[in-house]
Amino acid sequence: MAQGLHTKALTGVQGLDDILAGGLSREHVFLIEGTPGTGKTTISLQFLIEGAKLGERCLYITLSETEQELRDSAASHNMELGEGIEIFELVPPESLLDTEQQQSLLYSSDLELGETTKLIFESFERVRPRRVVIDSLSEIRLLAQSSLRYRRQILALKHFFAKSGATVLVLDDMTSDVLDKTVHSVVHGVIHLEELAPNYGSERRRLRVIKYRGQAFRGGYHDFVISTGGVEVFPRLRALEHRTSFARTMLSSGLPAFDGLLGGGVERGSSTLLIGPAGTGKSLFALQFVMAAVERGERAAVFIFDEELGLLFSRTSSMGMDLERLRDEGRIHIEQLDAAELSPGEFAQRVRRTVATFDAKTVVIDSVNGYQASMPEENALILHMHELLQYLNRQGANTFLTVAQHGLFGDMKSPVDVTYLADTVVLLRYFEAAGKVRRAVSVIKKRTGRHEDTIREFKVTDQGLIVGEPLAGFQGVLRGVPVLVDKAPLLDGDSGSADHS
Structure with missing residues (x-):
């Protein structure tokens, strides 16, 4: 493809071009900074490979790694640095490695810096590339020895490349002086990479575009992963950017008594929170809506x-x-997630991709407790959940979330309060009656219409869920130990005996 057809240089990194509003402005210099291991080299290789696909000549100038190390790194990601990509391994002259021929520190640094710059310019003139990577600035900073000489050197490189028409990525591993922001003021844009190590689980990586002159971009932090094949970035979800039109019809759960409790069912494009202690049946109620969706086709x-x-x-x-059969038939997508290995950005991307490609109209997240565990050091769980729920609602999908509360009876607490985010909140409870531990269900909130204010008993049987009539004869069911005020039959026919204390 002709290089003039693109006003921007695509990075070749999935998700990154979305954050950069289409890629990198051509004929400018950009900085990618981050500590060792954050993915700078991998992103750079993807940038050059993308250019080679478009028929552009590419040049990788390495001051820190050998050519073989770069090729081995590319091979580990199943990348091929083939035709169109040239690697120039810039090593100091042999005389500078000979202790007997080394000059004083001052003259040695002058010679090395001048020689390095000359070799960079010569390699560029020989290849005349459209895309260039310089790895890394830390070596040039050490040779410059002073902030003034370093800034002048960066300006010289910038002006040289500005006249050449090349798009340039310079890498900085931030090992020599993390407080030196000289390059930030000189380059056209800055991408900052971070690696976080939680107390348990794998490393989490994220990036942020700090600067991009003359261009609106998607700000804030965005999670990314390095896997076989390269870097994949998960742009931070903004629900306002995704809106579709759909009819807000009422959807049944497949259980008439439960639909009655819900005032007829749940509205399409809404979210439902199922909350209660462990074992009450939250997952089963959510799966009941999954089965009803499959029945609707x-x-x-x-x-x-x-x-x-x-x-x-x-x-x-x-x-x-x-x-299992429904999954094998392609009627439902079911996925087990490892909270210790998953970032919130990656999870949101998985949900989005499934809704888009699988055309899922019912989504179950079981549970919010596990979702919270995937971000132990995140302070923005509510914001993540808000954007995800709003996105799904705008796609006309119904979302069902479960939250396990601490405790079994009485005043129970939730690890996170997301009740205000959901359109409908279904409360499940244990209660004691007639010498047995029983289960009760009630709807305590519904934004989209009226609902019953009663409490109904339900049972989990071999035939599935059975929801009974309202428990009109009891008071205090939600506290766990109800008081019998009028004889009312329970699901198994008992009239109920309760604590009258």
Whole structure:
């Protein structure tokens, strides 16, 4: 493809061009900075390979790694540095490595800096590339020895490349002086890479565009991963950018009594939070909506943080929910997630990709507790959840989230309060009656219409969920130990005996 067809240079990094509003402005110098291991070299290689695909000549000038090390790094990602990409390994003259021929420190540094600059210019004139990578500025900073000489050197490089028409990436590993911002004021744009090490789990990486002259870009931090194949960036989700039109119809759960409690069902394009202590059946109620969606001929996606899939398939199949068969038939997407290996940005991208490619209209996230565990040092869980729910709502998808509360009876607490984010909140409770531990369900919030203000008992059976009539004869069901005020039949026929103290 002719290089003039692109006003910007595509980076070849999935997600990064979206953040940069289309790529890097041509014929400018950009800085990629980050400590060793953050992915600078990998991004640079992808940048050059993308240029080679477009028929552009590319040059990698390395002052820190050998050519063989670069080729080995590319091979580890199944990348091929083939035709169109030239690597220039800039090493100091042999005389400078000979202790007997070295001059004083001052003259040696003068010679090395001048020789380095000359070799950079000569290699460029020989190749005449459209894309250039210089790795890394730390070596030039050490040779310059002073901030003034370093700035002049960077300006000289900038002016040289400005006249050449090349798009240049300069890398800085931030090992010599992390407080030196000389290059920031000189280059056209700055991309900052970070690596975070949580107390448990794999490293988390994120990037931020600090500066991009004359160009609006997607600000803030964006998670990214380095995997076989290169770097993939997950642009921070902004729900306002994604809106579709759809009919806000009422959707059934497939359980008439539960639909009655919900005032007829849930509205399309809304979110429902199922909250209660462990074991009350939150996942089963969410999966009930999945089965109802499949019955309507729609597809559904289930993201599981807390349960092993084999166990989930086994226990639900005994209740008539053959999730494994539905998955194999391509009617539902079900995915088990490892909270210790997943960043919130990557999770949001997975959900978005599934909704877009699989056309899922029902999405289950089980549970928010596991989702929170994936970001132990994140302070923005609520913001992440808000954007994700708003995005799904705007796609006409129904989202069902579960939250496990601490405790079994009485005043229970949640690890995170997301009740105000959800359009509908369903509360599940244990209560004691007739000498048995029973379960109750109620709807405590619904933005999109009226709902019953009653409390209904439900049971988990081999035929699935059974929801009974309102528990009109009890008071204090939500506290766990109700008081019988009028004889009312329970699901198993007992009239109920309760604590009258």
